Amino acid sequence: MAERTLSGIGVTPLSGVGTVIWYRPDADLPEPPEPEDIDAEAELARFEDAREAAEDELETERARTADRVGKEEAAVFDAHIQFLNDPQITDGVADAIEGGLPAEHAVQETFSSFVEQFENMGGRMGERADDLRDIRDRLVRVLSDAERTDLSSLPTGSVVVAERLTPSDTAQLDPERVAGFVTVTGGRTSHAAIFARSLALPAIVGVGEELNAVEDDTEVVVDGETGDLVVQPDDEQKEAAAADTDVEIRHDPVETADGVDIEVAANIGTRADLGPAVDRGADGVGLFRTEFLFLDRESPPDEDEQFDAYVEAAESFDAGRVVVRTLDIGGDKPVPYLDLPDEENPFLGERGIRRSLGPDADLFETQIRALLRAAGSADGARLSVMLPLVSTVEELRRAREQFESVADDLTEEGIVHEMPEFGIMVETPATAFMADQFAPHVDFFSIGTNDLAQYVMAAERGNERVSDLGDYRQPAVLRAIDATVSAADDTDCWVGMCGEMAGDPDLTELLVGLGLDELSMSAVTVPQVKAAVTETDTEDAEALAARVLRAETKAEVIETLTENQ
């Protein structure tokens, strides 16, 4: 086969070069023996053993996924365990065995009828059909003692190609060995795509049937950014991809080509995110989402538990800063021990600082104590605190008074503490408009582009129907960013950005041109953004920003950025 390119959906801004290994987990079963040769009792016992073994495997994979990817993604294994133990399935298999089938064929038959049923229902049910296939294949494999293709020990440089990858498959992939993966099916928000981003793997999903023509051992380039799969690439294409993959990981802070320091940090949610942040060369943490300490539990974390988490984060970095965002919880996040109100529009309701200054005042005080103590005790990076969803200067003043009053208490109690650097998220249009009034009261702003775009454009995040509006490349969003940075210009207040926009290396020059001092993103794109910073000249960047700010439409913004590349 000569060089050609297939296209799918790129799901990570990374490229890889490697050799195709087809992963075909479906086991073909031999013809079953005659029904009279089946010992139903023995087959039932085999099924019961296999069911238990499969449940053990799922428990292990859940723990591994929770650790490597996140609790939320690991929850998919809970669903699998429940399907596995569903009485309709266990009864169905038992009936099929009684009817004269060996256990593995009984499993095939029972699951296949449910798979078909879900597929015929269309829509979201396709995902449930995938779940059931995954469980069926697992049971059949256990029952037939089949060798499991061990995705965690593939040869270095493998590109895994499959019809689809289940969450359990993806969680096994070792980013140290695998150069990427490509699937026939799947979309940007599929489990496989989310895992790819967490594991920093080049990946393309949804290539379609054409992918079946690519054979084992073929050399390919996986461009996870454009979604292009180059089959039998020439040397030039391989080198370009390798150069992209080998983006140098810079553990030191970077500056622009003309010597302006730009801090490049990582966003973290859980303790598991710290390792990748350090490994990918982040200067520190630009956004530590503390709500993950509070979610999925029966009671709030106490002061010491929080203290430990903040100290651990600061001590993971030798220098730089770790910006801890105080609890940002509201009507859209369930917390069993908080009495969260039912709200028509949780995004416009009592969330973030509004709760911390209101119903969650006690939680807020505990969090402040833990933060002040951690700021005074941690070695390594400096701790900073940041308030979410501020929309008035009064809120900022009241929060600041609380910090000061808690600091006084700690002094009286003789407990070591320190007042950390103090900042706010800029994510409401109110704060962007009033940035000049906020700036003298804070050490820094961090622009949260996901929420800012949502509130500026009145377009809900995550609502596909309005995703074109809720885009941070809309001129109105760019103007809100520009207004914020300009308001801080002649003050000591530095301005950072956390959110997806900061992690897009194609926008680094624009962001430098707009005057951002710090960019914080998911760890995976830190090396690309650091590289982009070093290639940027601030004068050119400012000229680009001025051109982009004159755009009338998002299309014009994109056109101006593309012409510049």
Place this chain on the structure above:
Amino acid sequence: MERIVTVVPEDGLHARPASKFVETANEFDADVQLGRADSDGLAPAASMLAVTGLGVAAGEDVRLVAEGDDAEATLDALEAILSTPEAKQ
């Protein structure tokens, strides 16, 4: 004992919410069934296949029917799951 509840999680009774719902239904002794509020059909709440198979979307009303000693507590727990929005990243 029965109750009508509006389903709040964005994904309806799928994936995580369904999994939590079934897990909780299995924690209680009461025998629970659920169905759409506007239909007579009921399915066992302890079965993941049955629960996801209903394909209930956000905003739909479902009917929960429980029988047993802890029926009320069961309904309270299940209602809490159905009326709590999912966490967002």
